Amino acid sequence: MGKTLSEKVWDAHVVRQAPGEPDLLYIDLHLVHEVTSPQAFDGLRLNNRTVRRPDLTLCTEDHNTPTLNIDRPIADPVSRAQVDTLRKNAAEFGLRIHSLGDADQGVVHIIGPQLGVTQPGMTIVCGDSHTSTHGAFGALAFGIGTSEVEHVLATQTLPQARPKTMAVTVTGALPDGVTAKDLVLALIARVGTGGGQGYVVEYRGDTIEALSMEGRMTICNMSIEWGAKAGMIAPDQTTFDYLQGRPHAPEGDDWDAAVEYWKTLRTDDDARFDREVVIDATQLTPFVTWGTNPGQGVPLGASVPSPDDFADEAARSAATRALEYMALTPGTRMRDIAVDTVFLGSCTNGRIEDLRLAASVLKGHKIADSIRMLVVPGSARVRVQAESEGLDKVFLDAGAEWRAAGCSMCLGMNPDQLKPGERAASTSNRNFEGRQGKGGRTHLVSPAVAAATAITGHLSAPADLAN
Amino acid sequence: MDKFTSHAGIPVPLRRSNVDTDQIIPAVYLKRITRTGFEDGLFSAWRADPEFVLNKEPYNRGTILVAGPDFGTGSSREHAVWALQNYGFKVVVGPRFGDIFRNNSGKAGLLIAVVDQDVVERLWDFAEQNPGVEIEASLVDRTITAGGDTYPFQIDDFTRHRLLEGLDDIGSTLQHADDISAYERTRPSFKPRTIPVRTAG
Numbered sequence: 283m284g285k286t287l288s289e290k291v292w293d294a295h296v297v298r299q300a301p302g303e304p305d306l307l308y309i310d311l312h313l314v315h316e317v318t319s320p321q322a323f324d325g326l327r328l329n330n331r332t333v334r335r336p337d338l339t340l341c342t343e344d345h346n347t348p349t350l351n352i353d354r355p356i357a358d359p360v361s362r363a364q365v366d367t368l369r370k371n372a373a374e375f376g377l378r379i380h381s382l383g384d385a386d387q388g389v390v391h392i393i394g395p396q397l398g399v400t401q402p403g404m405t406i407v408c409g410d411s412h413t414s415t416h417g418a419f420g421a422l423a424f425g426i427g428t429s430e431v432e433h434v435l436a437t438q439t440l441p442q443a444r445p446k447t448m449a450v451t452v453t454g455a456l457p458d459g460v461t462a463k464d465l466v467l468a469l470i471a472r473v474g475t476g477g478g479q480g481y482v483v484e485y486r487g488d489t490i491e492a493l494s495m496e497g498r499m500t501i502c503n504m505s506i507e508w509g510a511k512a513g514m515i516a517p518d519q520t521t522f523d524y525l526q527g528r529p530h531a532p533e534g535d536d537w538d539a540a541v542e543y544w545k546t547l548r549t550d551d552d553a554r555f556d557r558e559v560v561i562d563a564t565q566l567t568p569f570v571t572w573g574t575n576p577g578q579g580v581p582l583g584a585s586v587p588s589p590d591d592f593a594d595e596a597a598r599s600a601a602t603r604a605l606e607y608m609a610l611t612p613g614t615r616m617r618d619i620a621v622d623t624v625f626l627g628s629c630t631n632g633r634i635e636d637l638r639l640a641a642s643v644l645k646g647h648k649i650a651d652s653i654r655m656l657v658v659p660g661s662a663r664v665r666v667q668a669e670s671e672g673l674d675k676v677f678l679d680a681g682a683e684w685r686a687a688g689c690s691m692c693l694g695m696n697p698d699q700l701k702p703g704e705r706a707a708s709t710s711n712r713n714f715e716g717r718q719g720k721g722g723r724t725h726l727v728s729p730a731v732a733a734a735t736a737i738t739g740h741l742s743a744p745a746d747l748a749n
Numbered sequence: 750m751d752k753f754t755s756h757a758g759i760p761v762p763l764r765r766s767n768v769d770t771d772q773i774i775p776a777v778y779l780k781r782i783t784r785t786g787f788e789d790g791l792f793s794a795w796r797a798d799p800e801f802v803l804n805k806e807p808y809n810r811g812t813i814l815v816a817g818p819d820f821g822t823g824s825s826r827e828h829a830v831w832a833l834q835n836y837g838f839k840v841v842v843g844p845r846f847g848d849i850f851r852n853n854s855g856k857a858g859l860l861i862a863v864v865d866q867d868v869v870e871r872l873w874d875f876a877e878q879n880p881g882v883e884i885e886a887s888l889v890d891r892t893i894t895a896g897g898d899t900y901p902f903q904i905d906d907f908t909r910h911r912l913l914e915g916l917d918d919i920g921s922t923l924q925h926a927d928d929i930s931a932y933e934r935t936r937p938s939f940k941p942r943t944i945p946v947r948t949a950g
Contacts, residue, residue, distance in 0.1 A: 320782035360780040411825040427827035427853030529947035532939040540939035
């Protein structure tokens with residue numbers, strides 16, 4: 283029997299196998315940020331250990347960093363201490379770091395692909411659950427905790443139990459106005475937040491093949507939101523074209539050898555998945571969340587559901603709690619929900635294509651008086667690229683704020699937060715209670731819906747603007 | 750890591766599903782650079798409510814958390830595990846857990862005991878009807894004993910072995926340094942390195 287894509291990548295990284303033990307996997311790239319690493323470096327010092335492969339390690343500052351006044355010291359002393367700690371650790375252990383103000387600084391999952399250190403067939407880890415983003419290149423990429431960060435720093439390996447495999451096959455053309463974000467939100471609403479637990483998922487089918495790398499990254503990024511260990515997409519010409527010429531992409535003979543290998547990274551015809559999910563893309567519409575987990579979503583054209591709509595008792599009580607927290611009444615049309623904040627950014631939707639899409643909707647419009655819109659590029663280079671295309675002018679002319687790169691309001695570790703009771707349409711990945719600020723309420727949306735919503739002041743799609 | 754064989758303590762019924770790690774500890778509490786001091790952040794939004802279970806005697810002295818399905822989903826923050834441990838929890842019982850949270854717990858020495866939902870319901874009822882009465886989780890027997898009833902729980906063999914022996918994962922792996930070096934010699938030359946630095950600028 284043949285192998286799936288994830289099995290091929292897994293098998294190519296097994297350092298050691300022993301009965302009754304998890305496989306010991308080699309890690310090709312370890313991405314490090316300031317929040318989940320300080321205790322790991324302390325552990326190394328405590329045990330007189332060193333970093334085994336500084337040349338397979340890359341640090342950046344993203345979670346705490348401000349998006350205003352980045353030329354000044356970070357105002358919050360606790361955030362500043364955490365960032366300074368990463369700088370000191372990088373210096374002590376000889377690690378590459380892209381600090382605030384550096385041309386390559388940005389959200390860890392944006393800068394890996396941008397630098398070309400994210401490549402097909404690699405194993406990639408980071409102390410961050412959205413590491414699944416890198417699976418868009420056909421890499422096996424997953425989030426780890428701080429103890430595992432320390433383990434990778436010390437050994438460049440991780441003991442891992444072999445996961446099950448799942449295929450999500452998507453076929454048909456996405457209708458106009460429907461994006462990769464809508465597709466993944468619709469998928470999560472269908473399978474539930476626990477639907478992927480224990481699986482590495484491969485997204486496949488002609489809809490996926492037609493997506494840009496940015497769209498593929500959006501989908502793989504949210505694999506963790508339905509519990510999957512990782513999400514992957516087989517590399518193809520779109521992948522190779524994206525990578526060629528990037529700073530760390532192979533060159534010359536190495537490029538040819540790499541592409542030859544990358545082309546083998548496809549699920550064999552006779553391979554079997556442990557589970558399959560099939561989605562008809564032609565039936566999708568813009569999709570938004572109403573609740574407090576990413577599975578609590580509906581089409582934009584639908585209404586807020588009632589707890590009675592759910593057969594399962596746990597889902598019913600979760601819906602009751604979510605409606606209370608979100609201050610929503612069953613039966614309210616999603617389009618009638620007014621928001622006061624729009625956040626465009628994050629590792630889910632902070633890439634150049636996302637900014638282009640939102641700008642194309644905003645061009646020639648003003649955002650509603652009631653709206654505060656933050657546009658936060660995923661990296662310093664995305665920001666520069668957007669400015670070279672004049673996108674910053676479009677956002678500023680529309681009345682939005684044009685900020686520096688970072689995680690920002692996706693998780694509100696820096697000053698970009700919702701106030702209690704504020705309601706956001708957000709292109710990020712989590713609508714958890716308090717995620718964007720204590721008492722804040724989040725509706726997850728695509729960049730297109732975010733932009734249209736900023737103009738009308740209530741949840742909207744670009745198609746609504748013509749009416 | 751300390752060895753874990755069994756633990757007896759007061760069970761705390763947390764009657765909620767989908768308790769993600771942002772609920773266990775919000776991001777604003779993640780700025781410490783130690784493994785200690787996270788207890789104040791534990792369930793911080795909910796602890797503002799006087800009716801929240803951890804604000805009530807005797808549950809505020811509880812050490813075994815009985816959770817609903819999909820506990821610990823979302824963010825990879827190990828701080829969620831540390832916050833539970835810093836508060837005093839030794840065991841979390843539940844029907845389904847986020848993968849990364851469960852992994853992190855195993856590494857940090859917090860026992861994750863997986864049981865069926867109907868066992869969770871019975872433990873919730875027991876904890877509410879017998880406030881302050883201790884239950885026992887035995888890792889040796891893989892059981893939870895509450896009153897006269899004993900329920901089996903699931904945990905993978907390897908994690909159980911590591912917890913029982915209190916093994917240091919990194920130390921174990923470093924015993925195979927030769928295997929790692931041998932693997933490294935087979936890595937193709939086209940695999941990227943982050944040093945020396947290359948940049949588009």
